Amino acid sequence: MSRPAARARSARPGRTRFVDRAIIGGRRFFVGLSASRVVNRGAGIWLVALLFAATGIYGLERGGHMPAAIETARDVADTGANLVGFRIANVNLNGQSHVSPGEILATAGVKPTSSLPFFDAEGARQRLEQLAWIKRATVQKLYPDRLDIQVVEREGFALWQKDGKINVIARDGTIIAPYSDDPRYIRLPIVVGEGAQSHAVEIVDALSLVPGVRDQVRAAIRVADRRWTLKMGNGIDVRLPERGLDDALQQLAVLDRDKQLLSRDVTIIDLRLPDRVTVRLSDAAYEARQADLKAQAKARKGSST
Incomplete structure (x- = not known):
């Protein structure tokens, strides 16, 4: 077969389309492979980050620094929330007679820097009900900046x-x-x-x-x-x-x-x-x-x- 004939056969439209599809398919495979390498590389970075985080948490736990670290993280979160208007500006107390407002706020964990989104209302309720005078407590968050605390005190019998x-x-x-x-x-x-x-x-x-x-x-x-x-x-x-x-x-x-x-x-x-x-x-x-x-x-x- 002569070279011109071979060129002619290679120039047929059906053959050209096949080659084009092959080339396109090859590109897709390459891109997909490149993406998988990128994903694998990203997953490796996340695994390393998680490893370091787990090691840090374990070290904090073993060293007894976990409460301080959690408190620091909460303070940072409160600061961010306060900047957008979620600082607890009003606390409505109701039902207290023997327990002072200061003791209620301290037990509930309400600070001048506390923000509403990151305030643990359920934890505050549980801590309040551990006080001898308080039989039952209700803690409710009212956005954007109000906290309602209602207590039912025990009576001397x-x-x-x-x-x-x-x-x-x-x-x-x-x-x-x-x-x-x-x-x-x-x-x-x-x-x-x-x-x-x-x-x-x-x-x-x-x-x-x-x-x-x-x-x-x-x-x-x-x-x-x-x-x-x-x-x-x-x-x-x-x-x-x-x-x-x-x-x-x-x-x-x-x-x-x-x-x-x-x-x-x-x-x-x-x-x-x-x-x-x-x-x-x-x-x-x-x-x-x-x-x-x-x-x-x-x-x-x-x-x-």
Whole structure:
């Protein structure tokens, strides 16, 4: 075959299109391969960066510097957010009485540089509810610059005395604060002893049903964490049963109403047995009782002769 014929055959349109497609396909393959190399190179850079970041985080964690690093990162983020108008400019507090506004803000983590987008509302709520006085808290972010904090405080329910220390406790037995001369605490009932704080609600509620007895009680003493003994204002001890507390107090109220039992010269009133009431006289009353019995016996003897 002659060279001109070969050139002619190579110049046919179909052949030219095939070569062009081959060339185009070759270029595409090359570009794709180049892109994959670029991607692989970029992935390698990211892997190295992640390795360095992980190493840095591990070093901070091992060295105990992680909290400081997180705080620094948060400060940087707050600065950026503040520049575009998201600084916390208004904090609305509601419901606090015993806890000061400064303590609430400090516990929640609100600072002059805090920004709303990077403020952890849920974390603030959890920290606030760890305060003894605060039973429940709600923290709400209102964009662009307002924070609402509402708290529900616990109420003083009783005074708990143990080992010479007196604390104000809530209804559930939570220690709220040490006792002080605050007028709100003066009339709170007093419970004494190990476990008394956890069971205070049962004796306080039971006494509320017999106000005539309740008003004479100085303190309720928890005995072996099983039952109560009432220390009355005049020094009488009233021993209550482990079970049937309400019935025993109702019986005491009737005896005091009908026979003025709590005004007698006695030291102990024992109500632990359901079918009887045992009373122990004071020493003076016992001696007087013995003298009276002797006088009666002597009188009977004289009359018989």
